[in-house]
Amino acid sequence: MQQGLTSEAGSVAGLNNFEATIGENLIDDAKISVRHADVFYGEKQAIFDTSLDIGRNQVIALIGPSGCGKSTFLRTLNRMNDTIADCRVSGSLTLDGEDIYDKKMDPVLLRARVGMVFQKPNPFPKSIYDNVAYGPRIHGLARSNAELDEIVITSLEKAGLFEEVKDRLTAPGTSLSGGQQQRLCIARTIAVSPEVILMDEPASALDPIATAIIEELIDELRENFTIAIVTHSMQQAARVSQRTAYFHLGHLVEVGETSRIFTNPRHQMTENYITGKFG
Amino acid sequence: MNNTEIVKQGLKKRYAREKRFQLYGKLAVLSGFVFLVILLFDITSKAWPAFSVTEILLEIPVDHESLGLSKDSEPNEEALSGINYAGLVKQAIRNVFPEVTKRQQKKLLYRLVSSGAEFEIKQMMGENTDLIGGEPVSVWVKADDDIDTYYKLETVTSRVKGEQVRFIEKLKAEGRIQTSFNIDFFTTSDSREPEQAGIRGALVGSFWTLLVTLLVSLPVGIAAAIYLEEFAPQNKITDFVEININNLAAVPSIVFGLLGLAVFISFFGLPRSAPLVGGLVLSLMTLPTIIISSRAAIKSVPPSLKEAALGLGASHMQTVFHHVLPQAMPGVLTGAIIGMAQALGETAPLLMIGMVAFIVDVPGGIFDSATVLPVQIFLWSDSPERAFTALTAATILVLLAFLTLMNALAIFLRNYFEKKR
Amino acid sequence: MSVSSLFLIVLGLGFIAFVVGQQRAAGYEGDTRLKSLPHHYGFLTAIWSSIPALILLLAWLSFEPVYLQKQIEQSLPVEALNQSEEVLELYMNNIHLAIQNNQAGDDEVVNNAVLHYQRSELHSRSLITALVFVLGLSGIIAGLSRLLFRLHARVSIEKVIKAFLMLCSGVAIVTTVGIVFSVLFEAIRFFEAVSVFDFIFGSSWSPQTSIRVDQVGSSGSFGAVPLFLGTMLISAIALIIAVPVGLMTAIYLSEYASARFRASAKPALEILAGIPTVVYGFFAALTVAPFIREVGESVGLSVASESALAAGIVMGVMIIPFVSSLSDDVISAVPQAMRDGSLGLGATRSETIKQVVIPAALPGIVGGVLLAASRAIGETMIVVMAAGLAANLTVNPLEAVTTVTVQIVTLLTGDQEFDSPKTLAAFALGLMLFISTLVLNVIALHIVRKYREHYE
Numbered sequence A: 001m002q003q004g005l006t007s008e009a010g011s012v013a014g015l016n017n018f019e020a021t022i023g024e025n026l027i028d029d030a031k032i033s034v035r036h037a038d039v040f041y042g043e044k045q046a047i048f049d050t051s052l053d054i055g056r057n058q059v060i061a062l063i064g065p066s067g068c069g070k071s072t073f074l075r076t077l078n079r080m081n082d083t084i085a086d087c088r089v090s091g092s093l094t095l096d097g098e099d100i101y102d103k104k105m106d107p108v109l110l111r112a113r114v115g116m117v118f119q120k121p122n123p124f125p126k127s128i129y130d131n132v133a134y135g136p137r138i139h140g141l142a143r144s145n146a147e148l149d150e151i152v153i154t155s156l157e158k159a160g161l162f163e164e165v166k167d168r169l170t171a172p173g174t175s176l177s178g179g180q181q182q183r184l185c186i187a188r189t190i191a192v193s194p195e196v197i198l199m200d201e202p203a204s205a206l207d208p209i210a211t212a213i214i215e216e217l218i219d220e221l222r223e224n225f226t227i228a229i230v231t232h233s234m235q236q237a238a239r240v241s242q243r244t245a246y247f248h249l250g251h252l253v254e255v256g257e258t259s260r261i262f263t264n265p266r267h268q269m270t271e272n273y274i275t276g277k278f279g
Numbered sequence B: 001m002n003n004t005e006i007v008k009q010g011l012k013k014r015y016a017r018e019k020r021f022q023l024y025g026k027l028a029v030l031s032g033f034v035f036l037v038i039l040l041f042d043i044t045s046k047a048w049p050a051f052s053v054t055e056i057l058l059e060i061p062v063d064h065e066s067l068g069l070s071k072d073s074e075p076n077e078e079a080l081s082g083i084n085y086a087g088l089v090k091q092a093i094r095n096v097f098p099e100v101t102k103r104q105q106k107k108l109l110y111r112l113v114s115s116g117a118e119f120e121i122k123q124m125m126g127e128n129t130d131l132i133g134g135e136p137v138s139v140w141v142k143a144d145d146d147i148d149t150y151y152k153l154e155t156v157t158s159r160v161k162g163e164q165v166r167f168i169e170k171l172k173a174e175g176r177i178q179t180s181f182n183i184d185f186f187t188t189s190d191s192r193e194p195e196q197a198g199i200r201g202a203l204v205g206s207f208w209t210l211l212v213t214l215l216v217s218l219p220v221g222i223a224a225a226i227y228l229e230e231f232a233p234q235n236k237i238t239d240f241v242e243i244n245i246n247n248l249a250a251v252p253s254i255v256f257g258l259l260g261l262a263v264f265i266s267f268f269g270l271p272r273s274a275p276l277v278g279g280l281v282l283s284l285m286t287l288p289t290i291i292i293s294s295r296a297a298i299k300s301v302p303p304s305l306k307e308a309a310l311g312l313g314a315s316h317m318q319t320v321f322h323h324v325l326p327q328a329m330p331g332v333l334t335g336a337i338i339g340m341a342q343a344l345g346e347t348a349p350l351l352m353i354g355m356v357a358f359i360v361d362v363p364g365g366i367f368d369s370a371t372v373l374p375v376q377i378f379l380w381s382d383s384p385e386r387a388f389t390a391l392t393a394a395t396i397l398v399l400l401a402f403l404t405l406m407n408a409l410a411i412f413l414r415n416y417f418e419k420k421r
Numbered sequence C: 001m002s003v004s005s006l007f008l009i010v011l012g013l014g015f016i017a018f019v020v021g022q023q024r025a026a027g028y029e030g031d032t033r034l035k036s037l038p039h040h041y042g043f044l045t046a047i048w049s050s051i052p053a054l055i056l057l058l059a060w061l062s063f064e065p066v067y068l069q070k071q072i073e074q075s076l077p078v079e080a081l082n083q084s085e086e087v088l089e090l091y092m093n094n095i096h097l098a099i100q101n102n103q104a105g106d107d108e109v110v111n112n113a114v115l116h117y118q119r120s121e122l123h124s125r126s127l128i129t130a131l132v133f134v135l136g137l138s139g140i141i142a143g144l145s146r147l148l149f150r151l152h153a154r155v156s157i158e159k160v161i162k163a164f165l166m167l168c169s170g171v172a173i174v175t176t177v178g179i180v181f182s183v184l185f186e187a188i189r190f191f192e193a194v195s196v197f198d199f200i201f202g203s204s205w206s207p208q209t210s211i212r213v214d215q216v217g218s219s220g221s222f223g224a225v226p227l228f229l230g231t232m233l234i235s236a237i238a239l240i241i242a243v244p245v246g247l248m249t250a251i252y253l254s255e256y257a258s259a260r261f262r263a264s265a266k267p268a269l270e271i272l273a274g275i276p277t278v279v280y281g282f283f284a285a286l287t288v289a290p291f292i293r294e295v296g297e298s299v300g301l302s303v304a305s306e307s308a309l310a311a312g313i314v315m316g317v318m319i320i321p322f323v324s325s326l327s328d329d330v331i332s333a334v335p336q337a338m339r340d341g342s343l344g345l346g347a348t349r350s351e352t353i354k355q356v357v358i359p360a361a362l363p364g365i366v367g368g369v370l371l372a373a374s375r376a377i378g379e380t381m382i383v384v385m386a387a388g389l390a391a392n393l394t395v396n397p398l399e400a401v402t403t404v405t406v407q408i409v410t411l412l413t414g415d416q417e418f419d420s421p422k423t424l425a426a427f428a429l430g431l432m433l434f435i436s437t438l439v440l441n442v443i444a445l446h447i448v449r450k451y452r453e454h455y456e
C-alpha cells in the first residue's frame, strides 16, 4: 500500500532518476564507509548501489518513505541481516577500515562494536539489572560483581534511567513504561561500550514526552558514540542529527548537513518528502 | 585492555559452546529417528517368520480300509464325519518314518504336524469324496508351531527335542518340508495354536468398532462444530463447552473405558465385548479431535463466500449447510480420518469393556463378541509360545500399514483440495 | 416387535408424513402465498411425526434392560435372593443364558424367571409399539390440520436443526458429567468399605488377598501409595527422557534447521506420536526390558525383568513428539524482536536461545511439560505390558513397580462381578487418575493460554 503510493507519487512527478546520490555522501575520517552496496532478499533487491560515509561522533539520520530500505541499510552495518536466510550483501562496507563482510570479521565481535536499538522496545524477560548486565556477561567484560554493578549503573545513568529505577533493579524489565523500556534497551546497548549505535526508529512507539527524553539522550550520547538513526519524523531528524540521508525505493537520493537538507534540499524528491507531499 | 580485546579472547570458548549446543540439537533430532528406525526394524524382523508357514508333505491313505468305510455304499455325511482323521494323519507320518517304533518316539513324531492337520484333511475329503478308495493323496500339512519356528529360524529351542531335529533332517533330505506364504494369517481367527491363528476376527472386529465410532462421532462432531463455530452465543455456557472439549481431549483413555463399563454395560445393559460398546467409547474419545478439526475447517472457509450466500437471501442455516459445510468438508474429513486412526490404535479403554476375551468366531455384527487389532496384539504378546511373538509383530505391521494408509489418505485429501482451492 | 422393526415403523411413518405434508403444501390454494417451499412442509410434518417417537423409543430402549432385570429379581423366590452374592450372580448368569438360548432347563426357578422375563418383555414391547404408532400418527394428523400452513415451515425446521446442533455440542459436557459420576459413584461405594485415609496413605497394596467381602478394610490391603509412587517413578523417567530430547529437538528444528529439513523432519517425528501405545508396549516388554536387563547384569546390577526403567524409557520416547511440538509452538511464539535484541548485542545463537528465548518461552514450556506429565500418568498399555504387577514401594528404577493404570486394568479384566470391592477399587483409582490429570491439564492449559496472550 505504502509502496504503491510512493512509487506512484514519484512517477507522477517524473522524478525517477536514481542516477547518482546528490550531496556530500562521502566525508573524511569516516567511522563507517559504505561503497556501492547492493542488498538482496532472494531475487528482490532492496538497496541499490549505495555509497555513504558515517562520521565519527556524529549522528546521521536516515529518512525516507516506509519500505525504502532504511532498516535494511542499517542492518547491513552490523550484519544483523545474517539472521535472514536469503539476504545477500555486496559492495564494500568497512568499520574503521576493516571489512565488515570479511571472513575474518567475526559477527559477534562486530555486533559488540556496533550495537543496535530497535523500533519496538524489546527488553528481555529478566530483571532490569540483568537486562543491562546481559551484554557484559556474555562477553565477559566484568571481572567481578562490583565491576559489573558499576557497568550497569553507569549505563543506566548514561541512558538517563538510573534515577527512575534505582530502587527496583530486580523488577522485571517489562514492568517499565514504554519509554523507560526503550531507554533500558539503550542502556543495555551502551553497557557493551560499542563504538557505533544503530537505532531503528527508536521513538516511533513512544509518546511525545518519552520521545523528547530519548532525543535528548541521543544528543548526549554523541559525545562517546557514533550514531545512525532511522526516523520517520522530520522534526526528530532535524533535532538530533548532524547529517541526513534520504532514501527512496532502495536508492540513496541525497545526503548532506541536516540543516542544509531541511532548508535547501537539492533533489525534488527530497523536497517533496520533507515538505510532506508523500511518505 | 579494551573491550574488543576482551571479547576476542572469549570468542573461541563461546563458539565451542555454540557448536556443542547445536550438536545436542542434532543428537536430539537424531535420537528420535534412531529410535523410530530401531522400533520398526525390530518389529519387522520379529514379524517376518509369521508371514511364512512350514509345511510337511504327507501321503494320506484314502483306501476304504484306512478310512474305515465299507466299499459297497456311497459315503454319506455321517460316515465322513465318523472317520478318524487324526489317525489318518498319524498313519501317514508313520509311513514316512517306518523305522520309528518306540511309543515315546512316536509321540514326538506326531508332534511334528499341527493339531489342525486333521481338520485340513477332513475338509479336503468332504470336498472331494471321489478321492475315496484311490491312491494315497499327497498333502502339504502345516507343521507344529515349535517345528515351524525351529525350521524357519534354524535356532534350537528347548521346545524342539533332539529326536525331532533328526526327524526334520530326514524330512529335509526327502524334500518333504517347505515353507510357503501364510495365507491363514489373514483368513482365520484367533486360536490357541499359533500356526492356526490369524487376524481375520480382529480385523472384522476393528471394522465394526470403527464403523460405530465413525457413524456416531462424525455427525455429532460436525454438528457440534457447526454450532460452536456458527451459532453459539458468546457466553459462559459456550466457554464451558469449549473448556470441556479441550479437557476431554486430554483425559486418559482408560478413564473412558471406566465410563463405558459403568454406563454402557452396567447401567444400560449393553452386551460386553461388543463392537457397539467399543465404538461408543471410542466415539466419545475421538469426538474432541473431530470437533476441534471441524471447527478449524469451518473457520477457514472465506467469509466472502458466506456473505455472498447470505446476500442472495439464503438463511444462515441454509448458508451453513449448502455453502460453508461443503467447502469445509475436506478439512472435516481429514480430521475424521485422523480421529479414526487414533481410534484404530486405541487399546486401553477396550480392555475395560471386555473386548479382551479369547474369541474364535468372526463377529457378524456390532452386537457380537469381538476383539480388535490392537487388543489382539496385546493378547498375543502375552503368550509364551515363541511363534506368537512373530504373530504379534506381524499384526503390528498390519496395524501400522492401516494407520499409514489412513494418514496418507488424510494428507492426500488435504493436498488435493488445497490445490483445487 | 424387534428393535429394528420399531425403528422401521418410525421411519415409515416419517416418510408418510413427509409425503402428506409436501402434497398438501403443493396443492395449497389459500389467499396468501405460502412462506416456505412444499418440501419444507414435508420435512416439518416428518419431524413432527418421527422426532417425538424416536426420542421416546430411544429412552424406552435404554431403560428397558433395567426394568427387565428388576422383573427377573421380583420373580425369584425369597430363598434365592437370600443367597450369598456370588451364588446369586451365578444364578443370574444362568437365567440370562437361558433367556438367550430360549431353552427350558431343569431348574424350576430359572424356568419361571425366564417365563416372567419373556412376559415382561412382550408387555414392554407391545406398549412401546403402540406408543410409537400413536406419536407417529399424531404427527401426521397435525400435518393434516390447518395448523401446518400457519407456520413458516423453513424457520421451524431450522429451529429443530439448531436444537439438534446445540444438543450435539452438549455431548462433551454430558461425557464429562458421565465420567465424573460413573467414577465417583463407584468410588464412593468403595470408600464405604475402605477408608479414604487407608487408601491414600496405606503402603500395602494386595487386592488379591481380600477376595472375601468381610476381609476388606481389615486387612488394609488397599493402600495405594505403592501405585502412586510407581506411577510417579515411571512418569519421572519418561519426562527425564522426553523433556530434554523433545525440547532440544524443538529448538534445533525451529532455530537452526533449514526450512527444507524442518519440513521433512517434523512429520517424520510425528510418526512416533502416531504409533499406537500397544506397539510401544510390545517393544518395551520384548526388546527394551530384556536389553536393559542384559546390560545391567553385564555390569553386575540386578535388574528386574519388568523394570520401571524399560517402561519409563519407552514411554519417554513416545512423548518426545508431544513435548517437541508443544515446545515448538511456544518457541515460535517468542517474538523475533527478542532474538534480534540479543543478537544485536553480540550474543551467539545458543546464548540467545539459552538466555533469552527459553526464559521467554518458559511458561509455555512448563505448561507443555505438565501436559506431558498428565499423558505419562494416564498412559496405560506400555505399563500394562512392560511394568509389573508387583506393588513394590521403591524408587529404584531397576526394580519392578506397578502403576495406577496397570492396577485398574488388572482389577477389571479378570472374571469379576461388577460390585466386588476389587472392581470398585479400580474406580477409586480411576477417580484419582481423573482428578490428577484434570488438575494438571487445567493448570497447563491456563499457563499456556496466559503465555499466548502475553505475546499476542
Ligand SMILES: Nc1ncnc2c1ncn2[C@@H]1O[C@H](COP(=O)(O)OP(=O)(O)O)[C@@H](O)[C@H]1O
Pocket (backbone or CB within 6 Å): A041, A044, A046, A065, A066, A067, A068, A069, A070, A071, A072, A073, A084
Ligand atoms: N526479511 C525480508 N525478506 C524479504 N524482503 C524484505 C525483508 N525485509 C524487508 N524486505 C523488503 O525490503 C524492502 C525494504 O524494507 P525495509 O528495509 O524494512 O524498509 P524501511 O525500514 O525503510 O521501511 C521492502 O520492500 C521490504 O518489503
Ligand SMILES: [Mg+2]
Pocket (backbone or CB within 6 Å): A070, A071, A072, A200
Ligand atoms: Mg524499517
